[in-house]
Amino acid sequence: MAAQSTWTVWELEASVTVTDAGALAGAERIVRDVVAAVDAACSRFRSDSELLVLQPRMAQGVAVSPMFRLLLQRALDAAAMTGGDVDPTLGADLAALGHGPDQLGTTGLRSVPVPALANGAARTPAPASAASPDMPATRAPGWTRLGLDTTTLTLPAELRLDLGATAKAVAADLAAAEVHQRLGCGVLVGLGGDLASAGQGPHEDGQPGQWQILVQDLPADPAQHISLAPGYALATSSTQKRRWTHRGTDVHHILDPRFGLPAEPVWRSVTVAAPTCLEANAYSTAAIVRGHAAVDWFRAENIVARLVDRRGRIVTTGGWPTDSQGSRGAGSNPADPPRQAAGLGAAGGGRHG
Numbered sequence: 001m002a003a004q005s006t007w008t009v010w011e012l013e014a015s016v017t018v019t020d021a022g023a024l025a026g027a028e029r030i031v032r033d034v035v036a037a038v039d040a041a042c043s044r045f046r047s048d049s050e051l052l053v054l055q056p057r058m059a060q061g062v063a064v065s066p067m068f069r070l071l072l073q074r075a076l077d078a079a080a081m082t083g084g085d086v087d088p089t090l091g092a093d094l095a096a097l098g099h100g101p102d103q104l105g106t107t108g109l110r111s112v113p114v115p116a117l118a119n120g121a122a123r124t125p126a127p128a129s130a131a132s133p134d135m136p137a138t139r140a141p142g143w144t145r146l147g148l149d150t151t152t153l154t155l156p157a158e159l160r161l162d163l164g165a166t167a168k169a170v171a172a173d174l175a176a177a178e179v180h181q182r183l184g185c186g187v188l189v190g191l192g193g194d195l196a197s198a199g200q201g202p203h204e205d206g207q208p209g210q211w212q213i214l215v216q217d218l219p220a221d222p223a224q225h226i227s228l229a230p231g232y233a234l235a236t237s238s239t240q241k242r243r244w245t246h247r248g249t250d251v252h253h254i255l256d257p258r259f260g261l262p263a264e265p266v267w268r269s270v271t272v273a274a275p276t277c278l279e280a281n282a283y284s285t286a287a288i289v290r291g292h293a294a295v296d297w298f299r300a301e302n303i304v305a306r307l308v309d310r311r312g313r314i315v316t317t318g319g320w321p322t323d324s325q326g327s328r329g330a331g332s333n334p335a336d337p338p339r340q341a342a343g344l345g346a347a348g349g350g351r352h353g
Contacts, residue, residue, distance in 0.1 A: 002202045009035055010168070012192035016179070017211075019186035019202050027179045031189055034175040041068045042163040044091060051161060059157040061147075072148060075166045078282035079143040084257055085286035089142030091160030093260035141257060165254075169235060169281035172196035186230060193217075193236035196277040201230040215306060217241070217269035222312055226321060234273050235280035237288050239265035254288045265310060266291035273304040273320070 003021035005028045007014050016031045018024050043049040054062045064072070075088035147154040155161065172194045179187040180198035188197045188211050200208035210230065216223035217238050228234055239254060239262075256263040270287040274280035283303055287294035295315055298305050304318035316322070 015190040017188040023183045023185045031175040038171040058155040061152040061154045082286035084141045085289040087257035089159045091162035169194045169277040172277040195234040233277035236271040237284035238269045263289045271306045
């Protein structure tokens with residue numbers, strides 16, 4: 001029989017669900033250990049994390065632990081697959097906006113939405129020479145200036161790392177894989193809006209089934225029940241959570257890397273299904289950054305997603321089930337590999353291959 005345990009980590013709800021109730025205690029210990037290792041490597045909220053200890057010396061080049069290297073490499077993978085929309089070098093911008101401890105003494109930035117996205121305009125920003133108080137100048141992508149070879153990490157002194165956009169997703173992927181490998185049961189790991197599974201799902205009528213998921217950001221948002229095939233992942237990015245007031249302006253934590261400012265909240269939330277939680281999280285985050293342009297991008301790439309706009313209207317791409325399908329169960333699975341063509345799996349979540 002399936003069993004679940006929940007607790008709080010990073011001010012978010014963490015959970016682990018296993019298909020063997022006898023494995024629950026061991027599964028929770030594994031998930032907690034993985035989360036603790038990720039936190040020790042890259043937290044911006046603890047002075048003894050590897051990230052904060054090494055940050056002052058990164059311009060000269062530093063050696064990093066295997067865990068830190070893995071987390072950083074996955075962050076660079078996310079940057080590459082999203083064309084830089086998910087950038088791991090926005091730590092100084094987040095600190096300047098008041099998100100987390102500001103050990104850097106960074107001066108505040110103007111906390112305003114990006115006008116280019118506010119009206120659904122094309123994602124071609126104004127050149128630096130045309131910048132105005134209402135349209136800040138763009139800057140070179142930070143992630144392309146980062147150096148990571150087999151022994152050394154280097155980062156320009158004016159940049160600061162923040163791996164929070166991807167580390168939580170990587171933790172979910174690592175924890176699910178570790179539970180399944182060590183305990184042999186099917187498992188679904190949840191860290192906030194990031195879900196990763198491994199092994200067979202709960203049994204239905206004597207056969208391995210699928211994970212039943214409620215997709216809903218806040219209680220007042222539209223809800224949908226879906227099924228997720230074993231081995232697939234789901235991630236939701238939201239502009240409604242992690243909000244605060246900075247210098248009189250309401251801001252959120254998902255930044256447009258071109259400006260280092262909060263992306264215009266065209267979408268209240270974006271949920272993506274993919275083979276890994278890293279992919280799902282990268283695409284859901286990038287959709288917030290791209291605004292209206294995300295829909296055509298997702299449809300061109302066959303990314304399975306559900307986007308909820310600021311008025312609560314839903315747009316789906318890549319074969320995401322309709323509400324009527326989801327409520328029935330039959331035909332509502334966004335991640336069923338046997339039914340999907342061309343190697344994407346029904347979760348797709350990204351480019352072929």
